[in-house]
Amino acid sequence: MKPEATSSTTEVLTSIWQRLLQLPSVRVNDNFFELGGDSSLALQLFNEIAQLCDRELPPVMIYEAPTIAALAALLEQTATPRFPALVLLKTGARKPPVFLAHGLGGSVMDFFQPVRYIESDHPIYGMQSRGIDGVDEPLERIEDMAQFYLDAVRELQPHGPYVLMGYSLGGLVALEMAQRLSANGEKIALLAMLDAYPHVRYLSLGQRMRLAARQAGRGLHILGNSGGSAPYQPPAGISLTPAMQRVRDAAYLALTRYRPRFYRGKIKFVRAAISSGFPSDAAAVWAPLAEGIEVETVPGDHLGMIATHYEELASVLSRYLGEAFGDTRPRVEF
Numbered sequence: 001m002k003p004e005a006t007s008s009t010t011e012v013l014t015s016i017w018q019r020l021l022q023l024p025s026v027r028v029n030d031n032f033f034e035l036g037g038d039s040s041l042a043l044q045l046f047n048e049i050a051q052l053c054d055r056e057l058p059p060v061m062i063y064e065a066p067t068i069a070a071l072a073a074l075l076e077q078t079a080t081p082r083f084p085a086l087v088l089l090k091t092g093a094r095k096p097p098v099f100l101a102h103g104l105g106g107s108v109m110d111f112f113q114p115v116r117y118i119e120s121d122h123p124i125y126g127m128q129s130r131g132i133d134g135v136d137e138p139l140e141r142i143e144d145m146a147q148f149y150l151d152a153v154r155e156l157q158p159h160g161p162y163v164l165m166g167y168s169l170g171g172l173v174a175l176e177m178a179q180r181l182s183a184n185g186e187k188i189a190l191l192a193m194l195d196a197y198p199h200v201r202y203l204s205l206g207q208r209m210r211l212a213a214r215q216a217g218r219g220l221h222i223l224g225n226s227g228g229s230a231p232y233q234p235p236a237g238i239s240l241t242p243a244m245q246r247v248r249d250a251a252y253l254a255l256t257r258y259r260p261r262f263y264r265g266k267i268k269f270v271r272a273a274i275s276s277g278f279p280s281d282a283a284a285v286w287a288p289l290a291e292g293i294e295v296e297t298v299p300g301d302h303l304g305m306i307a308t309h310y311e312e313l314a315s316v317l318s319r320y321l322g323e324a325f326g327d328t329r330p331r332v333e334f
Helices: 006-021 039-053 059-063 068-076 108-117 142-156 169-183 205-217 242-257 282-289 310-324
Strands: 086-090 098-101 124-127 162-167 188-194 263-272 290-298
Touching (some): 039 059, 086 142, 108 124, 108 310, 169 188, 169 242, 188 310, 290 310
Parallel strands (some): 098 124, 098 162, 162 188
């Protein structure tokens, strides 16, 4: 069923929202997140929209159209809407902003819970994959992803200090961005990599052997299948759109191609306590590739650290921001 008019579209969306959010009534200008919506419900919402309205849109679009009225207007457009490279995940008055790079799934929706609990007055922007909207082709090189995001970042913040964070594949993207900014003389106030590792082919022989032995002992497949980054898995019962699958496949290809080079700066590294598919010693991986490395452990595995133990992760990231920009530090104006 494809709605013919805004009123019809509004009725369809209202019905979906009421059912998913388990509310007796929803007004057209009510905010999805303020009503209790989260990343999992957003996935279900857009899955139902695809079925009922014959329009496949990325779930992250909920950040751009968080009300029924805004979403209905978007669905009425004949052209597929383009999605921006940067998505404001959390408002804040203090500068500079925080830029957060996505994992292998390519969606900033992964950060919904951690961002909510980060205690900071810095605005937080998520970097969203090119091609997630199905309009453009996704990028297949970390270097191209980094440049794509840098073009958007520098429109918003022309000069440093920069705050870059990245989860999983996004940690490599953030690292490459920091490399390029530093090469241009810009200051990196904070580079935080969250359980991010190179593809197994770029680990040392000893690291590969230890990892393979540990995985074999646990009855797991050798890491070559996942390449050091857990494949993106949507919640049970929710399927990826074709565009999301293309983004995921392109991101995996980018991972296999990227060999990190030495970074003349410091890295704050947060690792998951359970590292079944990753090297157990993050410092051994990154110390030869950075001027300085500080490793901290949070509960959970690679996915659980952001999906279940997000409060602990957010606490660490809040502290990192506090250390980088103390309360007595003058605010930076651009």
